[in-house]
Amino acid sequence: MPPTGDPLARRYRRLLIGYPRDWRRARADEVVAVLLDTATPGRTRPTTREAVNLLRHGLRARLGRPASRTVVAWATLAAVICGLFTAALATWAAWHTARPLPDRAAARAVVAEVLPGHEVGGIDPAAALFTFYSQPLRARNLDSLLLGDGGEYQQASVTVAVTSAPTQRQEVLALARRRLDETGWRTYPTHVRPDVTCRVDGCTPTGAVTEIVTARRGDTALTLTVAPRPSIDDTYVTVGLSRATPTAVPFAAVAGGLLGAAAGWLLFGWVSRRTERPHPAAGTVTVLYAATMLLWWAPVLLAAPSLFRHHLGEPHPVWHPLWEWLGQPALSLFFVVGAGCALCGLALAALPRRGPLPYAADQHELLG
Amino acid sequence: MREPTFLILTALAGGPRHGYGIIGEVNALSAGRVALLPGTLYTALDRLVAQGHVAHDRDEHVDGRLRRYYRLTPRGQQALETETARLRQLATAAETRLRALRPRTA
Structure with a gap:
């Protein structure tokens, strides 16, 4: 059937776009004729049911193999x-x-806000939003990325070490939680991770625990980790700052x-x-x-x-x-x-x- | 065999029909329960043609509209006979059970 001035026929023909071109060449005139036959007199637009039906069956026809059920x-x-x-x-x-991750000054300011009176040790800035072994991913890393090290491509964070003399762990946690609430952070329940020592024959719990407080404010996420004992450089609390999902x-x-x-x-x-x-x-x-x-x-x-x-x-x-x-x-x-x-x-x-x-x-x- | 397929084959058992004719016949055979949309009909026809149950018969032009007729093939007739026998056996079994049930519930 050649294109006609009938707007309904033109619209039906347009709805056959879901069908593959070969199918349309072979069957469009026939199907449009049936659609026009079934349409109530005076109608100028296809019904929604007809449109959905034609698009759905058109997408099925695109797969070919009409006798296949799978x-x-x-x-x-x-x-x-x-x-x-x-x-x-x-x-x-x-x-x-x-946004780029907080710089050293911004990270220091957050720690001063959350743990007032505590000393900041080293600040480890992040090289990029996502890093591969703490470095931005480069073309030369692609072989390592493909051959087993892909899991090292992770979201980066700015890490601040807090080194002032330790008070009681629970006091640090309570102070941090209170200050986070006061300064507009949304806090999450404290996560407790058992500390383990690992040898050749496996890992055993030491009985100590690492406590982790997480929080979010705007597009910044904070992870405050209180280790069971100070590390070799006297760090006993670390604060990680990363970006929330844009x-x-x-x-x-x-x-x-x-x-x-x-x-x-x-x-x-x-x-x-x-x-x-x-x-x-x-x-x-x-x-x-x-x-x-x-x-x-x-x-x-x-x-x-x-x-x-x-x-x-x-x-x-x-x-x-x-x-x-x-x-x-x-x-x-x-x-x-x-x-x-x-x-x-x-x-x-x-x-x-x-x-x-x-x-x-x-x-x-x-x-x- | 699904009900629309059974009804399309039954409609064609009465002689070759075009798409609109099949839709009308299926509606009548099912007492108005099954109203095939053209998209559904042509997916079923594509499948039945690919299975060799239905074949193209002839084309006619009526009021400038193409009417393509389809007919039941011997293979389609056999499939319809097999399905009819299956449904008859099921209907007979159900009727027998229902007949036995009626005196007790009466």
Whole structure:
């Protein structure tokens, strides 16, 4: 059916955008005719139900393999993991909207505010918002990052050592808590970590404990650690200052996630339609898809539950960034090898087919 | 076999029909319970064509609108017969139990 001046037909035709181009070429006139037949007289716009139905079934048609009952599940698996990784990448970019970490003077001022009368020893400034072995991540570190040390890429903090003569631990904690409350910090329950000594045959508790107070004010998070005994340089309290999650991060996560999931669905659909048999690499592409999903999902399934338990176990004024929940970059080698498999699958899907695409074949049959 | 698929095959068992005709027939067969939307219908038709249960019959143009007719294939007829026998067996079993139940509840 050629385009007409009928606004309803034009709108129905526009809603077929969810279907792949080959399908539209073969079936658009027929489907629009049925839609017009079922429309009540005088209507000029599709109903919401019709629009949702056409978009939903269009996305299903994009996957090809109309007789398959599982292709939607495989596409969902691919779309969700693509969405998670692009969301993580977007949050990483959004994290860089955070203000620089406090400088020495600002860090000293915070400690003077929270622990008045205590002496500040050394101040260890952070080299960047996220660091790799306390240094900004550089291109030359990529091999270490990929080959097992990825977990060292972490959020950095400015650390201030407090070295004045120790009073009673409980007094320090009480003073810090009171001052944090008075100066507008939101405090979290004190976390108590048992002290252990480790030898070759394992670790044993010493009976002493390290007490940790966490707090947040604006875009700054504070971690005050009271050790069971002073360290070699007489430090008995350390105060760490880091940045809270910037406001842009959740928005970036949602936008990046949706875009990535849509791209994942469309790419899966393209590969699925291209590699419907007969295709010279149909079997190989299926194996590459399985390898990609395994390599991408395994780090997520390993990291997310353990990080969830870690979050439940101690207070977190700032949640760990999204990529850590996906096991990145700790298990980034899995991701990179999986990405290699995905690219090989895409390249093989682009190989010329032995026969026409299924919808083109349908069209040939229908019109012939 | 899901109910809409069963109804589409049943609609085509009466002879070749176009999309709008199938929607109307399915609605009538189900006494108005099943109102297929075109998107749902064409996903089901794509599946049934791929399974070899339904095939393209002919095209007609009515008032400038394309009407593409579909017909049941022998394979589709066999699938419909198998499903009908299954449903009949289930319905008979349920009826037998209900008949036995009625005197006691009366």
